[in-house]
Amino acid sequence: MDISSLIQKNDTKIVFIILDGVGGLPINKKTELEAANKPNIDNLAKVSACGLHIPVAYGITPGSGPGHFGVFGYDPLQYEIGRGVLEALGLGIELERSDVALRCNYATIKDGIIVDRRAGRIPTEKNIELTKKLSEKIKEINGVKIILKSGKEHRFCLVMRFPKTITDKQAMVIDTDPQKEGQPPQEPVPLNEESREVAEIARQFIKMAEELLKNEEKANYILLRGFSVIPHIPSFDKKYGLKACSIAVYPMYRGITRLLGMETLSVEGDIKEEIGLLKKVYQNYDFLFLHIKKVDSFGEDGNFEAKVKKIEEFDGYLPEILSLNPDVLVITGDHSTPSLLKAHSWHPVPVLIKSPYVLGGLVNSFTERECLKGELGIIPAISIMPLVLANSLRLRKFGA
Amino acid sequence: MDISSLIQKNDTKIVFIILDGVGGLPINKKTELEAANKPNIDNLAKVSACGLHIPVAYGITPGSGPGHFGVFGYDPLQYEIGRGVLEALGLGIELERSDVALRCNYATIKDGIIVDRRAGRIPTEKNIELTKKLSEKIKEINGVKIILKSGKEHRFCLVMRFPKTITDKQAMVIDTDPQKEGQPPQEPVPLNEESREVAEIARQFIKMAEELLKNEEKANYILLRGFSVIPHIPSFDKKYGLKACSIAVYPMYRGITRLLGMETLSVEGDIKEEIGLLKKVYQNYDFLFLHIKKVDSFGEDGNFEAKVKKIEEFDGYLPEILSLNPDVLVITGDHSTPSLLKAHSWHPVPVLIKSPYVLGGLVNSFTERECLKGELGIIPAISIMPLVLANSLRLRKFGA
Numbered sequence: 108m109d110i111s112s113l114i115q116k117n118d119t120k121i122v123f124i125i126l127d128g129v130g131g132l133p134i135n136k137k138t139e140l141e142a143a144n145k146p147n148i149d150n151l152a153k154v155s156a157c158g159l160h161i162p163v164a165y166g167i168t169p170g171s172g173p174g175h176f177g178v179f180g181y182d183p184l185q186y187e188i189g190r191g192v193l194e195a196l197g198l199g200i201e202l203e204r205s206d207v208a209l210r211c212n213y214a215t216i217k218d219g220i221i222v223d224r225r226a227g228r229i230p231t232e233k234n235i236e237l238t239k240k241l242s243e244k245i246k247e248i249n250g251v252k253i254i255l256k257s258g259k260e261h262r263f264c265l266v267m268r269f270p271k272t273i274t275d276k277q278a279m280v281i282d283t284d285p286q287k288e289g290q291p292p293q294e295p296v297p298l299n300e301e302s303r304e305v306a307e308i309a310r311q312f313i314k315m316a317e318e319l320l321k322n323e324e325k326a327n328y329i330l331l332r333g334f335s336v337i338p339h340i341p342s343f344d345k346k347y348g349l350k351a352c353s354i355a356v357y358p359m360y361r362g363i364t365r366l367l368g369m370e371t372l373s374v375e376g377d378i379k380e381e382i383g384l385l386k387k388v389y390q391n392y393d394f395l396f397l398h399i400k401k402v403d404s405f406g407e408d409g410n411f412e413a414k415v416k417k418i419e420e421f422d423g424y425l426p427e428i429l430s431l432n433p434d435v436l437v438i439t440g441d442h443s444t445p446s447l448l449k450a451h452s453w454h455p456v457p458v459l460i461k462s463p464y465v466l467g468g469l470v471n472s473f474t475e476r477e478c479l480k481g482e483l484g485i486i487p488a489i490s491i492m493p494l495v496l497a498n499s500l501r502l503r504k505f506g507a
Numbered sequence: 508m509d510i511s512s513l514i515q516k517n518d519t520k521i522v523f524i525i526l527d528g529v530g531g532l533p534i535n536k537k538t539e540l541e542a543a544n545k546p547n548i549d550n551l552a553k554v555s556a557c558g559l560h561i562p563v564a565y566g567i568t569p570g571s572g573p574g575h576f577g578v579f580g581y582d583p584l585q586y587e588i589g590r591g592v593l594e595a596l597g598l599g600i601e602l603e604r605s606d607v608a609l610r611c612n613y614a615t616i617k618d619g620i621i622v623d624r625r626a627g628r629i630p631t632e633k634n635i636e637l638t639k640k641l642s643e644k645i646k647e648i649n650g651v652k653i654i655l656k657s658g659k660e661h662r663f664c665l666v667m668r669f670p671k672t673i674t675d676k677q678a679m680v681i682d683t684d685p686q687k688e689g690q691p692p693q694e695p696v697p698l699n700e701e702s703r704e705v706a707e708i709a710r711q712f713i714k715m716a717e718e719l720l721k722n723e724e725k726a727n728y729i730l731l732r733g734f735s736v737i738p739h740i741p742s743f744d745k746k747y748g749l750k751a752c753s754i755a756v757y758p759m760y761r762g763i764t765r766l767l768g769m770e771t772l773s774v775e776g777d778i779k780e781e782i783g784l785l786k787k788v789y790q791n792y793d794f795l796f797l798h799i800k801k802v803d804s805f806g807e808d809g810n811f812e813a814k815v816k817k818i819e820e821f822d823g824y825l826p827e828i829l830s831l832n833p834d835v836l837v838i839t840g841d842h843s844t845p846s847l848l849k850a851h852s853w854h855p856v857p858v859l860i861k862s863p864y865v866l867g868g869l870v871n872s873f874t875e876r877e878c879l880k881g882e883l884g885i886i887p888a889i890s891i892m893p894l895v896l897a898n899s900l901r902l903r904k905f906g907a
Contacts, residue, residue, distance in 0.1 A: 108564055108584055464532055464848065466875055482855075482876070484885040486565060493566025497853040504851055505563055506573035506583060507593040507733075 114348040119434035119499040121394045128403030130443025130456040139414045140474040145422035152473040156465035158483025159455035162442045168453045174441030175363050180492030189335020194264045196362025198256045202337050207267040207278045210333040213326035219291050225261040226326040248308045280306045282332035342368025354381050355398035382424050406444030435499045436461040462498035514748040519834035519899040521794045528803025528844025530856040539814045540874040545822035552873040556865035558883025559855035562842045568853045574841030575763050580892030589735020594664045596762020598656045602737050607667040607678045610733040613726035619691050625661040626726040648708045675736050680706045682732035742768025754781050755798035782824050806844030835899045836861040862898035
């Protein structure tokens with residue numbers, strides 16, 4: 108149901124913490140959360156409503172976009188972020204409604220055939236050098252501004268900034284990346300009449316880049332994919348009546364939350380600096396989102412011990428957050444990232460909701476297995492926000 | 508799925524008990540159900556299928572209409588009761604298909620501006636006096652019968668009884684209540700061509716009432732809202748093949764169950780009288796619904812002890828119900844009403860299904876926390892009736 112019609116505003120404060128990829132799997136019988144010495148989180152779990160959430164659907168492993176959309180109450184099956192847009196957000200590009208974003212690879216071509224889709228994973232320094240050269244030589248095409256930004260190794264991002272608003276119907280162009288080596292690149296064919304302009308700029312860009320890169324040994328070609336524009340999504344304010352901010356170190360999470368209309372606050376450093384900022388801006392917002400990245404990063408590295416340590420480090424800062432005395436405090440993850448898998452996974456994610464209006468007393472610690480005993484049960488990620496709003500007394504009764 | 512196609516009739520008997528608003532939250536660590544000394548319910552829970560139900564959706568607090576619709580298997584998001592209809596049902600008016608019902612307030616107007624939407628909450632006696640006066644002077648408008656009934660304080664109900672059937676499309680008229688003071692009342696504007704007649708009667712009624720009330724100090728005006736007709740809902744008999752009756756002291760619950768096609772039996776008193784009636788009519792029905800109101804009333808008063816006592820009082824009568832030996836016995840609530848919140852809430856509601864075909868042995872008592880361990884898990888309210896029908900062996904196999 109659309110809960111926007113039930114929203115009532117009040118002065119409560121909500122702190123919503125994502126420990127990115129916090130869910131895990133046992134190695135030597137214990138998951139990362141079970142192995143971590145985290146007395147503060149565990150004590151909080153004892154008096155909170157606990158459970159697990161399914162980010163998208165049973166068995167589905169979410170990317171960062173769907174993972175965050177879900178916990179913020181935006182159905183990831185309804186709202187999708189294009190590959191190009193996600194890449195741009197991850198590189199810190201502030202996208203506008205007049206932008207088409209693309210994910211690009213440097214690649215190796217020989218006699219018209221792609222022999223390496225990743226140009227031998229060239230060093231990032233080489234990527235920076237080449238992207239700088241392309242940027243200086245290709246500033247605009249047909250009156251459309253060209254913005255390039257290096258990623259890691261062979262990856263970079265292209266944004267076409269038009270002088271007018273661009274819709275998703277105007278950016279329906281086939282990827283040039285054939286996804287397989289030993290084949291020629293595909294043409295950037297427009298899928299409808301309205302996308303001809305974007306396709307033509309892509310075609311010219313490829314041609315100009317090929318000329319500029321022709322003497323490179325490895326990175327002598329480029330492949331484009333994920334033509335996309337920023338999605339139309341009702342803002343947090345419109346959907347929930349919440350003045351929201353996002354505290355995140357990594358650009359991608361600032362970008363995702365900016366799409367949801369949160370004010371994205373810049374912060375350098377790690378947990379300590381983020382919590383310092385949280386305390387500083389606490390009075391200015393109804394809803395404060397805190398994103399802790401490195402739990403996921405160590406999971407993706409398969410570094411069980413480092414993921415455990417990062418959870419423990421966060422635990423040490425929890426009393427500072429609790430001292431703000433938010434009306435509702437949520438701790439969860441956007442998805443699981445078991446060190447065992449070295450990747451995001453489909454497993455349900457522990458979730459904890461602290462409020463004055465819970466049963467509590469059902470779990471002994473904040474872990475995958477203990478949270479199964481909690482009062483929330485196993486819930487879809489998109490049910491978390493209605494529960495958060497209910498617990499902050501921000502939802503009116505439904506029906507007479 | 509539509510289970511109507513799977514219905515098979517038999518001679519089983521189902522007793523379905525709603526302890527209105529029974530779910531609660533801890534005060535001094537115990538919920539109302541946990542604090543109550545209720546050996547009979549607890550012993551029954553030990554051998555029953557237990558769990559919790561979500562009345563409408565996660566985080567959604569239901570009104571009485573959606574709460575009852577859900578547990579009876581009618582999706583509250585699909586079937587809605589209008590404000591006017593609910594008010595009429597609550598006052599014991601037996602609505603017909605030719606009726607348009609409205610919720611009305613006595614109000615104070617000065618120089619065309621509403622200065623008090625509730626006329627200073629006039630005493631109910633004053634309301635009765637004024638409503639009698641209006642009733643005597645306004646018996647019909649344009650051939651449409653006008654039925655008025657006093658509620659508490661400033662509230663009353665207006666029913667327009669037409670000589671013909673009226674559909675919801677003919678009753679789409681804007682509320683005259685501006686919902687804020689310091690503003691003029693709104694005109695009863697019809698939202699479509701078909702609703703002109705209803706709007707015109709409303710306009711004339713307001714004018715006549717204003718003239719009759721003009722010398723009143725406080726209640727010198729009336730505000731109308733919630734223009735509505737009784738919804739089209741498949742009856743219990745049609746949907747489930749059940750001959751059903753409803754035993755409820757309060758008119759609203761008799762009204763809601765009459766909408767579902769149950770025979771509504773009048774009873775004065777409280778639990779004792781209701782159970783006396785249950786025993787008396789037991790042989791006449793397949794499905795007997797028993798509604799215990801005051802559990803909710805004390806919850807809404809914030810009177811934890813009185814709510815506990817009312818649960819204990821019901822417990823004392825349970826052996827009488829069990830002695831009837833129904834094939835399936837259900838005990839649940841339509842929603843939670845924690846004394847802590849003094850209001851309906853969004854929390855899952857304990858549910859118990861006693862039948863010969865359950866696992867049992869999973870819970871020690873009928874409480875919010877114990878029911879989490881039960882075999883039903885946390886289920887949507889609309890899943891209760893299919894389970895009840897299955898346990899009474901009234902559902903055929905689906906598919907070959």
